[in-house]
Amino acid sequence: MNNLWWYATRSTGVVATILAVAALMSGFFFSSRNTGERRRPAWWLDLHNWFGGVALAFTVVHVLASYLDSNSGIGLLQVFIPGTARDSSWAITWGVIAMYLFAITVFTSWPRKRLRPRLWRIVHLTSVVGVVLAGLHGFQSGTDGTTLMFEAGLVATAALGVYAAGVRVLALVVPRRT
Amino acid sequence: MSTQPLSKSAGDPLLERLERLERLNQRRDGNAGRSPASGSLSPPPPPAQTRHAKRHPARIARLGALAISCATTGGLTYLFADLNASKSANQALAALPAVVPVGVQITSAPPTSAATPATTPAATAAGVPSATATTAAPTPSAPAATPVAAVQAFNGQLVNTEYGPVQVQLQFTNGAISEVAIVAYPTGDKKSVRINARALPTLRSEVLSAQSAQIDTVSGATYTSDAYVRSLQSAIDQARAAGATARG
Numbered sequence: 001m002n003n004l005w006w007y008a009t010r011s012t013g014v015v016a017t018i019l020a021v022a023a024l025m026s027g028f029f030f031s032s033r034n035t036g037e038r039r040r041p042a043w044w045l046d047l048h049n050w051f052g053g054v055a056l057a058f059t060v061v062h063v064l065a066s067y068l069d070s071n072s073g074i075g076l077l078q079v080f081i082p083g084t085a086r087d088s089s090w091a092i093t094w095g096v097i098a099m100y101l102f103a104i105t106v107f108t109s110w111p112r113k114r115l116r117p118r119l120w121r122i123v124h125l126t127s128v129v130g131v132v133l134a135g136l137h138g139f140q141s142g143t144d145g146t147t148l149m150f151e152a153g154l155v156a157t158a159a160l161g162v163y164a165a166g167v168r169v170l171a172l173v174v175p176r177r178t
Numbered sequence: 179m180s181t182q183p184l185s186k187s188a189g190d191p192l193l194e195r196l197e198r199l200e201r202l203n204q205r206r207d208g209n210a211g212r213s214p215a216s217g218s219l220s221p222p223p224p225p226a227q228t229r230h231a232k233r234h235p236a237r238i239a240r241l242g243a244l245a246i247s248c249a250t251t252g253g254l255t256y257l258f259a260d261l262n263a264s265k266s267a268n269q270a271l272a273a274l275p276a277v278v279p280v281g282v283q284i285t286s287a288p289p290t291s292a293a294t295p296a297t298t299p300a301a302t303a304a305g306v307p308s309a310t311a312t313t314a315a316p317t318p319s320a321p322a323a324t325p326v327a328a329v330q331a332f333n334g335q336l337v338n339t340e341y342g343p344v345q346v347q348l349q350f351t352n353g354a355i356s357e358v359a360i361v362a363y364p365t366g367d368k369k370s371v372r373i374n375a376r377a378l379p380t381l382r383s384e385v386l387s388a389q390s391a392q393i394d395t396v397s398g399a400t401y402t403s404d405a406y407v408r409s410l411q412s413a414i415d416q417a418r419a420a421g422a423t424a425r426g
Contacts, residue, residue, distance in 0.1 A: 011251045011252075018250075047236040050236065050244075054247060
């Protein structure tokens with residue numbers, strides 16, 4: 001049973017990272033008005049919100065599974081306070097910070113109208129840092145961090161994220177045709 | 179009340195049809211109390227499902243993403259468990275004793291840092307044609323290593339099973355079975371490797387404690403166990419013929 005928590009920790013971590021990258025991509029495509037003509041922008045926004053919520057849900061399951069795995073050395077303190085883990089201290093720290101950033105991003109999206117747009121935007125953009133930290137956390141602490149399959153997947157997701165970010169930045173620089 | 183619409187649209191088939199449609203829509207919405215006569219022929223409000231779909235335009239994509247995420251999690255969990263099981267099986271098989279050359283091996287005390295081990299082929303036991311003797315050749319500054327025991331190794335018969343060949347090697351020290359090595363075992367598929375990783379150490383410990391081929395089969399590894407026992411018995415027979423042991 002303990003092994004099951006270990007496998008669940010690893011698999012939910014990988015899926016949460018992929019979902020976070022998917023949320024990032026759909027968000028960038030939506031905000032850069034680069035969503036094509038096949039789907040309406042509302043569709044992309046809906047999907048972006050969903051990806052973000054599910055990524056947070058999988059992150060919670062990931063944290064819970066690592067807490068239940070008695071061999072992981074993760075207790076309540078390590079789950080909530082960065083830098084308290086004895087093994088892979090930096091890696092766990094990145095994971096905890098990424099979890100907080102995801103949570104802040106998702107929970108500030110609901111009362112968006114109550115926040116000032118600029119503040120909301122800054123808070124929302126911290127999720128990009130969260131995704132980067134989540135990838136770093138997986139690379140440094142994950143059992144699969146050194147396997148070819150994991151490295152290839154990490155490079156692929158990073159490339160997709162960078163592509164979406166590039167599209168967004170390009171939309172800021174290049175004026176849209178009307 | 180129900181006769182009112184009929185009288186209103188009497189003679190006009192198009193109106194009658196529209197009224198029928200309106201009544202149908204009202205029934206579908208569960209708005210049975212509303213009189214068709216009081217209302218106009220305005221379009222009915224959209225059903226609940228349509229309103230929900232408008233609130234979540236990417237409803238199908240969301241469900242698809244959730245399903246893919248859950249399936250990926252399950253698949254990865256299975257993959258990790260499978261990889262771990264294979265790794266454990268390989269470790270268990272690697273921990274099995276090594277096969278030695280058939281014949282007589284004279285083992286000596288471990289050489290000291292000054293001692294240089296040297297292997298010289300020699301027939302040291304009568305009746306064993308392919309015997310080799312391994313001794314430690316001491317340097318003048320180091321004390322001589324004392325031979326501890328002579329180990330005689332016999333390979334059993336190669337027994338073919340449905341899943342692959344099985345062959346064991348028995349090693350005798352002072353007439354007793356001191357070790358059982360496995361020369362060949364089914365490695366054709368991952369399942370066989372896993373089964374053998376569990377069965378072979380069990381069979382080995384059974385042989386070492388029983389000092390004979392009278393051992394129990396391992397459940398779930400019947401083919402391997404039977405072939406193991408047959409190969410083991412042939413090795414014991416060879417050893418008995420060579421005078422290495424009187425047991426078995």
